[in-house]
Amino acid sequence: MTDTAEKASVTKSSVIKLNDNFVLTNGQTIKNRLFKSAMSEQLGTKNHEPQPGIATLYGRWAKGGIGLAMTGNVMIDRTALGEPKNIVLDDQSDLQKFKQWAEAGKQNNAHIWVQLNHPGKQIPSFLCDQPVAPSAISLGRGLDKGFNTPRELTESEILSIINKFAISAKLSQQAGFSGVQIHGAHGYLISQFLSSRHNQRTDKWGGSLENRMRFVLSVYQAIRLQVGPIFPVGIKLNSADFMKGGFTEEESMQVVQALSDAGIDLIEISGGTYESPSMMGAKDKKETVKQSTIKREAYFLDYMEKVRKLVATPLVVTGGFRSGSAMNEALQTSATDFVGLARTMAIDPEFPNKLLADNSHSMPLAVPTTGKPVLDRMASVGLVWYEHQMWRIAKGKNSKPNLSALGVVFKTLLSAGLFAFKKRRA
Incomplete structure (x- = not known):
């Protein structure tokens, strides 16, 4: 375990519960263990500013009892959009609109972090003629029909993108958000760099895992230089991308250790890519979710139990949780410190309050x-x-x-x- 991670403090209790608080290494206290994972809201204007309604949405979630809410992916580069109505945070953005969003999301003593993202080649063809990526390799499984083949990034472009992540993080801090999360999962640019399937470079940014993880570590270090040592910086990372020749579970654990050693404040685990969307509940169209996973409601909890033996950095597991009993059971394994919620929050903004009031509360989703x-x-x-x-x-x-x-x-x-x-x- 790393020295940095060991500084994380947890409310003293013989049994960890959803309503227990958690103190991050920087001293910020999250009031409970409920974490709203990122969902793409598609609430950007034509100029990619936040629509006024996004403050209303996050205000409802804050009042609904969430401890920490993650925004949907906010793009760091307005020339690289994953979706038509993405929000962009850069030097051209109207920071006042982001301040209103942050203020709404911090009601009721909640925290709100900005998820920062670059889609790499995962840009629909109707949005971009030629996206960029670590290597000029198209998406597989027939997706090349909807996504154009990317151009390989140059060294100077890689450094520019790293700087854009840092600028967006600094602007998030200035706008009043509680922290930022680097989106390193689901087949977007950082995920592409980590995958030997998609990253076949022969320079210092590709090849060995040490080289492939250089990009994400550089992004974290650049952000840290901009926001200082106290502002929380987390990451969303794949447990694996479940693709032949891709990012493996063993590699993921090594990246987790490297990020922990570097001082990352919070690690959220998910999995899969657009080619193999395991974050939706199964590794492949031909595969089914294990019965043990269905019972525990957590798609990646088995992986988390392995990671917990390696690091003490605060962890979040997202995907599949529907009932308070399963959430509390996950916390009691010590494999995760926070329980990630997503679609249940879109159906019932009061879901956290109901869970905190009744440990047996559940909400199956059709x-x-x-x-x-x-x-x-x-x-x-x-x-x-x-x-x-x-x-x-x-x-x-x-x-x-x-x-x-x-x-x-x-x-x-x-x-x-x-x-x-x-x-x-x-």
Whole structure:
């Protein structure tokens, strides 16, 4: 275990519970163990500023009892968007709008961190003719039809992107957010650098794992120089990308150790890429989730138990949790310090308060469907249905658990045209 990680302090208790607080190494206290993981809100303006409704959305979540909320991915470069309505935070941004967002998200003693991201080659072709990536390798499994083959980054471009991460982190701090998270998962740029499948460079940024992790470590170090030693900096990292020749579980653990040694404040574990979307609940279309995973409700908890033996850096596991009993059980294993929530928050902003009031509270989620599997896939119903729930909350309305999936498809088509039926993101 690292000296830095060992400084993390936990409320003294024989049994860790969801309502126990947690003190980060920098002294910031998170009031409970509930963590809202990032979901893409698609609430950016045409100039990629935050829409006013995003403050309403995060204000609801803050009042709903969440301890720490992570924003949806905020892009560091307005020429590299993962989705049409992404929010961008750079030198051209109106910082006052971000300040309003941060202030709303900090109500009720909650914390709100900005998730910073660069999509690399994972940019839909209708948004970019030629994306950039560690190597000029297209996405596989037929995705090359919706995503153009990238151009290999030059050394100077790599250094420029590292600096953009640092600038966005500094602006997040100035806007009043509680911290930042580096998005290093789900097949985006940092994930691409880590994967030997996607990173086949022969310079210092590719080849060995030591070289492939140089980019993410450089991003962290550049951010740290900009924000100072106290401001929290976390990362979302894949446990593996579940692709042949890709980022493995063993490599992931080595990266976790390196980041822990470097002083990262919080590590959230997820998994998969757009090519193999394990963050959605299964490693592959042909594979099923293990029964033990279903019972525990956590997709990556087995991996977390292995990581906990290596580092004491605060950990978050996200994916699959639906009941208070499973969340408390996960905390009691000491494999994780926080429980990540996502879609349940889009359906019920009060879900954290209900969990804290009743350990047996649960909220099973039905899979939204139009009744036509082909249409579901074409329109990405599993994504846009939850976006529409967040848009309702952003407008000051309540979410609608019985919202018609078919109605969502038609509304999306009317607002986005044929682009609604194009692949957008992981």
